[in-house]
Amino acid sequence: MSWLTETLTGSIGKKLLMALTGLFLILFLAVHLAGNLQLLLGDEGKAFNIYAHSMATNPFIKVVSYGNFFFILLHVVYSILLTRKNKSARKVGYAVSPKDSESTWASKNMGILGTILLIFIVVHLKGFWFESKFGSIPMATYDGEQYLDLYATVDFAYTNIWIVLFYVVCMAFLAFHLSHGFTSAFQTLGLNHKKYSPIVKMIGKGFSILVPILFALIPIMMYLN
Numbered sequence: 001m002s003w004l005t006e007t008l009t010g011s012i013g014k015k016l017l018m019a020l021t022g023l024f025l026i027l028f029l030a031v032h033l034a035g036n037l038q039l040l041l042g043d044e045g046k047a048f049n050i051y052a053h054s055m056a057t058n059p060f061i062k063v064v065s066y067g068n069f070f071f072i073l074l075h076v077v078y079s080i081l082l083t084r085k086n087k088s089a090r091k092v093g094y095a096v097s098p099k100d101s102e103s104t105w106a107s108k109n110m111g112i113l114g115t116i117l118l119i120f121i122v123v124h125l126k127g128f129w130f131e132s133k134f135g136s137i138p139m140a141t142y143d144g145e146q147y148l149d150l151y152a153t154v155d156f157a158y159t160n161i162w163i164v165l166f167y168v169v170c171m172a173f174l175a176f177h178l179s180h181g182f183t184s185a186f187q188t189l190g191l192n193h194k195k196y197s198p199i200v201k202m203i204g205k206g207f208s209i210l211v212p213i214l215f216a217l218i219p220i221m222m223y224l225n
Helices: 002-010 009-041 046-057 059-089 109-136 150-157 161-188 197-224
Strands: 141-143 145-148
Touching: 009 046, 009 059, 009 161, 046 059, 046 141, 046 145, 046 150, 059 109, 109 150, 109 161, 141 197, 161 197
Parallel strands: none
Antiparallel strands: 141 145
């Protein structure tokens, strides 16, 4: 298996893993957003709490969540390795041409954007995931069955304007990160044929705008309400 080790630790292998883990995290964002939008249904958190309970108790989802943590860590580690290598060689980490890499601010600052988002993830996990596992979460009863009232925890957090602003600003950074990372991942995987490249760029641009806006809308709407 030495060939596999050499491939994964080589420059091409690192870029490939960056692309694959990036695409997995993009998919996770879409699924996570669909669940979190239930916070805005106006049902005092019933749908969200039942959804969160199913996510926490489903064995398959639990395996995927642990895999998600692993892929985040892997994405971060390989981004650091590629950034260090690219600085020493004065080359761009993603599989794009120098002309493309200089075309946007995001493409030249992926390391900074990634670092900010990593800080956001740590804060987010501490405020919600950690509390759901080890904190004192109130209970809610629906149809005779008890659920952790995670909605109450989220609702209380978003009464703090500074937390709301922090989330909104971080979603702006997420938009920039996605705007370059989405198309770069497809280019790294060789899926940048000129026939499909405009479609990939259009989808990537739409995703990088719509998803962060919807994520940012959640704390804003809950704060206003």
